Amino acid sequence: MQEPFPFNIRVSMAVWNALYLKDQRFVPDAGKTPEWNHGAYLVNGLAHCATCHTPRNALMAEDDSRFLAGGSLGTWYAPNITSDATNGIGGWSEAELVQYLQTGRVAGKAQAAGPMAEAIEHSLQHLPDADLKSIAVYLKQTAAVGGTEAQPRYSYGTPDVKNEEALRGATGTVDAGWRIFSGSCAACHQATANGTGNGEYPSLFHNTATGASQPDNLIATILHGVDRTVEGHARFMPAFGDAASFTDRLSDQDIADVSNYVLTQYGNPATAKVSASDVAVLRAGGKPPFLAQVRPLILPALVVVVLAVIAFAVLRGRRKQSA
Numbered sequence: 001m002q003e004p005f006p007f008n009i010r011v012s013m014a015v016w017n018a019l020y021l022k023d024q025r026f027v028p029d030a031g032k033t034p035e036w037n038h039g040a041y042l043v044n045g046l047a048h049c050a051t052c053h054t055p056r057n058a059l060m061a062e063d064d065s066r067f068l069a070g071g072s073l074g075t076w077y078a079p080n081i082t083s084d085a086t087n088g089i090g091g092w093s094e095a096e097l098v099q100y101l102q103t104g105r106v107a108g109k110a111q112a113a114g115p116m117a118e119a120i121e122h123s124l125q126h127l128p129d130a131d132l133k134s135i136a137v138y139l140k141q142t143a144a145v146g147g148t149e150a151q152p153r154y155s156y157g158t159p160d161v162k163n164e165e166a167l168r169g170a171t172g173t174v175d176a177g178w179r180i181f182s183g184s185c186a187a188c189h190q191a192t193a194n195g196t197g198n199g200e201y202p203s204l205f206h207n208t209a210t211g212a213s214q215p216d217n218l219i220a221t222i223l224h225g226v227d228r229t230v231e232g233h234a235r236f237m238p239a240f241g242d243a244a245s246f247t248d249r250l251s252d253q254d255i256a257d258v259s260n261y262v263l264t265q266y267g268n269p270a271t272a273k274v275s276a277s278d279v280a281v282l283r284a285g286g287k288p289p290f291l292a293q294v295r296p297l298i299l300p301a302l303v304v305v306v307l308a309v310i311a312f313a314v315l316r317g318r319r320k321q322s323a
């Protein structure tokens with residue numbers, strides 16, 4: 001496929017490569033344990049965690065000063081996984097990290113959907129335990145990078161049965177978000193959002209998708225569902241944004257309402273300001289990166305620059321002649 005301008009120009013790629021391409025072999029750090037070094041080698045070399053988890057600058061290169069501090073993938077958001085206790089995975093034990101990377105689920109903390117589910121299904125679940133342990137050891141020792149969380153994503157919320165009864169009509173008004181929750185979510189996650197005791201369906205409190213300061217992964221999960229098979233066991237949640245889904249398709253407003261309900265009742269209430277247009281943007285694949293937004297302007301801008309240079313040269317020529 002032909003790349004769009006300016007990426008079709010070899011010179012611009014050469015400039016980008018000179019600025020950002022890392023063409024270095026892994027050099028072990030003699031001051032660290034062999035396990036840490038093996039983890040560093042896997043995270044930076046084979047497993048490409050930074051491709052998703054490190055934010056990118058305006059030219060789409062990874063911002064090394066914010067290594068693993070969280071990046072948007074369009075619809076999904078790959079969260080901060082630095083050692084920071086509030087914004088990253090500082091509060092996860094090594095065993096929990098290994099379990100997450102191997103199975104995609106840690107009760108009372110997080111589940112993997114979207115691109116992370118793919119990374120686990122197709123690659124991480126097949127790594128030997130010792131490799132996953134090394135990755136966990138390395139992650140726990142990365143430089144902590146801060147962010148916008150007030151407390152760890154996994155630490156929000158409690159089940160609230162009384163409130164559910166109130167919402168059922170005792171107060172006279174019925175919350176639009178509760179109505180959708182009750183009809184589309186409670187069958188699996190339970191009316192209390194407690195999940196099921198056997199762990200098949202997770203709780204929606206103490207869940208990083210509902211405790212994060214940005215709602216992208218909650219909205220993306222409702223739009224696209226969960227579909228992750230590990231060791232032959234499928235974890236499946238239907239996609240409510242998909243017209244072909246066997247469940248009722250939810251509108252942008254429905255998804256905003258149920259997100260706000262879940263965030264207020266069980267997650268991070270400060271995040272509960274999701275609007276229908278926020279959902280529409282994620283349904284369409286998310287906000288395009290800066291470079292893609294300005295790309296149509298690059299050619300006109302170059303033409304203007306060239307014209308200005310010509311005009312300048314002509315003017316100088318005239319001035320020299322008249323002098």
Ligand code: HEC
Pocket residue numbers: 043047048049050051052053073076077078079081089097100101109110111112113114115116117119124135139153208209217
């Ligand atoms: C293809 C993109 C991608 C790659 C590669 C990737 N991740 Fe992720 N990761 C994500 C996304 C997206 C999420 C959020 C998933 C969700 O909540 O459903 C996530 C979530 C996580 C979480 C849970 C964080 C939380 O607070 O819920 C951990 C831990 C994690 N990733 C570690 C890693 C490690 C370690 C690697 C490399 C071995 C890696 N990831 C590679 C995209 C990626």
Ligand code: HEC
Pocket residue numbers: 104105110111112113181184185186187188189200201202204207208209210217218221222226235236237238240258262
């Ligand atoms: C048919 C059962 C089912 C229904 C209905 C359902 N879910 Fe789920 N949900 C699941 C399963 C299964 C998982 C993933 C469990 C795992 O990964 O171990 C999940 C995971 C989640 C997660 C965590 C995702 C992540 O990436 O961290 C959220 C949030 C969630 N569901 C919210 C909802 C909401 C909101 C609704 C209603 C609009 C809903 N679910 C309806 C079964 C369901």
